[in-house]
Amino acid sequence: MNKYERNGKLLTCILSGKIDTLNTSVLENEINENMIEDITSVVIDMQEVDYISSSFLRIVIKIVKAVSKENFVIKNVNPSVMKVFKIANLTEIINIG
Amino acid sequence: MKRIKNKRGLTFKLIIFIFLSVAIIFTLIFLDNYDISKKMVEKNLKLNAELITKNIVYKAEKILGSVQEIPNNFSKIIEDSSYSEAEINRILKMEVENNSEIYGACIAYEPFYFNSTKKYYAPYYYRNKKEIEFKCLGNEQYDYFIMDWYKIPKEINRPMWSEPYYDKGGGNVIMSTYSVPLYREKNGKKYFIGILTADVSLNLLREYFESIKVYKTGYAFMISKKGTYISHPIKELIINETIFSIADAQKSSEMRVIGRDMVKGESSFADTEYYNIKYNKLSRIAYAPVSLNGWSVGVVFPVDEFMKDVNNLFIRVMFLGLGGLFFICLVIIFISRSITSPLRKLSIAANKFAEGDFDFEIPPSSSNDEVGSLNKSFAHMQSALKKYIENLRLTTSAKEKIESELKIAREIQMGMIPRKFPAFPEKKEFDIYGFIEPAKEVGGDLYDFFFIDDVRLCFAIGDVSGKGTPAALFMAITTTIMRAENQIAGLNTSSVINLMNNYLCKNNEGNLFVTLFLGILNTSTGEVEYINAGHNYPFVIKCNGAVSELNTTHCIPLGISINTCSNPNTFKLEKGDTIFLYTDGVSEAFNIDDQQYSIKKISEILHNQANHTPFEIIQHIIDDVKDFSQGTEQSDDISVLAIKYLGKPLSKVPTQNYQMVIKNSIGNLSSLSEKITQLCNNWEMSSDVLNKVNLVVEELISNTIFYGYSDTFEHDIILNLMYDESTISIEIIDDAKEFNPITQKSADINSDINERQVGGLGIHLVKSLSDAFTYQREDSKNKIKIIIQF
Known part of the structure; x- marks a missing residue:
């Protein structure tokens, strides 16, 4: 289960499991719901995520466009997931660790 | 600068040194000689000058003396007898007539002596041109009693010469008057009665002085007691000037000093030099007094003229000296040429030799001196070198031939040893790697491995005693018979070893032997059967990192004696275990301090190699040995062989297909x-x-x-997954609209x-x-095929 923590203007998304095409739309809805208030910074914790597809990358790009890359962090990325970010050349642009 | 100096040849050096030395010696001799001859000339000159001067004085005195004698004689006549006036006049006249040098003669009496009525009585005969005339001197105007010529002799009671004077209007000659006092005895008492004079023309003296030649321009002169010139080549000076007035005019202090000494009546050859009046030449003067009247004679010697001989000698000697030096130069050039020209030729020849032209003919030298002997030595060297080079060429070409043959031999030997890795790419049960580095072109080390059937790998490592070609040949025999004996089915390792030993013993003319470790690995089970014939104990690296030695020897090295090996040992390689074999070239590699690499060091290295491939392990060992020996020449052949047992691969169907719709x-x-x-988990794939x-x-x-679909119907999408050893193929077939993702x-x-x-x-x-x-796009279907390797 994904968890969302709001702390003033900061939204932390703690994601888990596989993020594939099928559950991306659910995830997207969840994030949109949590970003309705005056959220200006987003942190995504991917400790529990072992698989992502390109649909998740689309979500990431959307969020970055919304809050700007300075206010966006992805953390705790495991190596196989990091590989996908790397292929998409997102590691160079956004703050991923 | 330095190069230019060095370029100067022997001739130049000889000339410089000999010429300089001779010139210095010559100059010293010359200067000394000049000094001596100058002194000699001066000494002679002084003697000569004194002689000349004395001679002139003597002549002058003779002339004056002869003149002075006449009035002296007359005075006696007049004193002794009483002559009449006429007689006295006759005597006077005779005196003038008979003596050409006497210009006039007079007797001047004391007042009233001759005639009591006449105060002045002085009859005087004198020459007027050719005639002899008479007049009586003395009157109120001409009061001769107070004249010097009268008064002074009267006072001093003896004859005297007056200062010379010029008789103007008279004879126009230079004269001097000689006055003789006259006395008469009366009552036994002498009393003065008058003066007898003789005016003397100094022409004779002057002519004599003019006739005197001293060198070329030298001359003689005479001065009076007061320094007045009586005779001098410059006529204007006579009577008119004194030596002192001239000295003043010339501002010549030397001349004044000389004049003073002359007036004093001294005689000398003055050391000082002065410029003579006549020619204004630097001169020296000799002088001596005329004792009769205190006049002085001077003789002028021009310095350049009396030094002429010395200077001539100087020039003569100088020319002779220069001529001599020039001659020495010529001689030096000739000698040095005769030395350097053959040397130059030798130098050219030496350069030719250096370029390799040993046929260059050395110019013959006829001389028997050192250069000639050098020439002969050179010719000898040429022939010796030629011979030597020829020998060297032959030796070198022979050596090259041997070397190229050895190179080929090395290639052949290396060809006998499997060195292509991976050796068995299709065999997954084990990994094997070997390395060999002979110390020389060829060596006596060997390793080998080959399958004797489908699963059994025979492997061996060995070391022939000695090194180089003999060892290499023995190694070749060993390798060949080892392969041959192993082909006999059903033999175990000890039988193979025994057969090999028999063969090697029988055909061992060189008494060589070989240590050998022979093993057979069952690639299915990992079991190893081995025989060690005196070889270094191989190491076994367990997959957990433990290292141990296979420390069993079954027999002595092969080729020594026919004996029988004990039964082979066996052990089992587990999955991940490695067996490491080496020759003593590794353990006995030396460093510059003469220390050995040691077996201990090998074992230390192997301790943490469990996870490495045979290639990595061997690479590690070889690098470490190279570091250790630090470029010290490899003393022994080095061989290493390592086999890692990987276990039998899981038996799986080579290719599996799976289709999903x-x-x-x-x-x-x-x-x-x-x-x-x-599926992937079944296939043991990584996440x-x-x-x-x-x-x-x-x-x-x-x-x-x-x-893909513009309609809302159901469509089938087919997914084929194909799996084989190294790849997964993914095939997706759909009937959607055409879409080429590429x-x-x-x-x-x-x-x-x-x-x-x-x-x-x-x-x-x-x-x-x-x-x-x-x-x-096929049959209105998209077909995408993707391969992923792992």
């Missing part, structure tokens, strides 16, 4: 993913590969489901995040993850 609903993706995960497969399948099929423009992944398009990323991921990607 799903409907074009996005919801089916999750069951598809589960199925793929299950990395699994994620790759899942991602590729998901991206492609979701793409088809989302964008030609599809990929997402721009390099643009800024704000310009990023969200589409196209899926295809980009697929392309990046797959190792091969093909697309075909």
Whole structure:
């Protein structure tokens, strides 16, 4: 289960499991719901995520466009997931660790 | 500068040194000689000058003396007898007439002596041209009693010469008057009665002085007691000037000093030099007094003239000296030429030799001196060198031939040893690597491995005693018979060893021997049977890192004596175990301090090599040995062989196919993913590969489901997964509209995040993850095939 923590203007998304095409739309809805208030910074914790597809990358790009890359962090990325970010050349642009 | 100096030849040096030395010696001699001759000349000159001067004085005195004698004689006559006036006049006249040098003669009496009525009585005969005339001197105007010529002799009671004077209007001659006092005895008492005079023309004296030649321009002169010139080549000076007035005019202090000494009546050859009046030449003067009247004679010697001889001598000697030096130069040039010209020729010859032209003819030398002997030595050297070079050439070519043969031999020897790795790419049960480095071109080390049947690998390492060609030949025999004996089916290692030993013993003319470790690995089970014939104990590296030695020897090295080996030992290699074999070239490698690498060091290195491949282990050992020996020449052949047992691979069907068919609903993706995960787990695939497969399948099929169909009907999408040893092939076949993902423009992944398009990323991921990607449109179907390697 994904968890969302709001702390003033900061939204932390703690994601888990596989993020594939099928559950991306659910995830997207969840994030949109949590970003309705005056959220200006987003942190995504991917400790529990072992698989992502390109649909998740689309979500990431959307969020970055919304809050700007300075206010966006992805953390705790495991190596196989990091590989996908790397292929998409997102590691160079956004703050991923 | 220095180069120019060095370039100067022997001739130049000889000339400089000899010429300089001779010139210095010559100059010293010359200067000394000049000094001596100058002194001699001066001494002679002084004697000569004194002689000349004395001679002139003597002559002058003679002239004056002869003149002075006449009035002296007359005075006696007049004193002794009483002559009449007429008689006295006759005597006077006679005196003038008979003596050409006497210009006039007079007797001047004391007042009233001759005639009591006459105060003045002085009859005077004198020459007027040729006639002799008479007059009586003395009157009120001419009061001769107070005249010097009268008064002074009267006072001093003896004859005297007056200062010379010029008789103007008279005879126009220079005269001097000689006055003789006259006395008469009366009553036994002498009393003065008058003066007898003789005016003397000094012409004779002057003519005599003019006739005197001293060198070329030298001359004689005479001065009176007061320094007045009586005779001088410059006539104007006579009477008119004194030596002192001239000295004043010339501002010549030397001349004044000389004049003073002359007036004093001294005689000398003055050391001082002065400029003579006549020619204004630097001169020296000799002088002496005329004792009769206190006049003085001077003789002028021009310095340049009396020094002429000395100077001539000087010039003569100088020319002779220069001529001599020039001659010495010529002689030096001739001698040095005769030395250097053959030397130059030798130098050319030496250069030719240096260029390798030993046929260059050395110019013959006829001389028997050192140069000639050098020439002969050189010729000898030429022939000796020629001979030597020829020998060297022959030796070198022979050596080259041997070397090239050795090189070929090395290639042949290396060809006998399997050195192509991986040696058995199709065998997954083990990994093997070997390394050999002979100390010389060829060596006596050997290693070998080959299959004797489908599963049994025979491997061996050996070391022939000695090194080089003999060892290499023995090694070749060993390798060959080892292979041959192993082909006999059913033999164990000890039988093979015994057969080999028999053969090697029988045919061992060189008394060589070989240590050998022979093993047979059963690649299915990992069991190893081995025989060690005196070889270093191999190491076994267990997969857990433990290192141990196979410390059993079964027999002495092969080729020594016919004996029988004990039964082989066996042990089992587990999966991941490695057996490491080496020759003593490794353990006995020396460093510059003469220390050995040692077996202990090998074992230390092997301790942490359990996870490495044979290649890595051997590389590590060889690098370490090279570091240790620090460039010290390799003393022994080095061989290493390592086999890692990997175990029998899991028996799996080489290729497996799996086909799935799903409907074009996005919801089916999750069951598809589960199925793929299950399959991959069955195939023991890593999660990395699994994620790759899942991602590729998901991206492609979701793409088809989302964008492939324009209708709402159900469609089948077929997924074929094919698995083999190293790859997974993914094939997706659908009847959606034509879509070629390869030609599809990929997402721009390099643009800024704000310009990023969200589409196209899926295809980009697929392309990046797959190792091969093909697309075909066939029977109105899209066929995508992707290969992923692992």
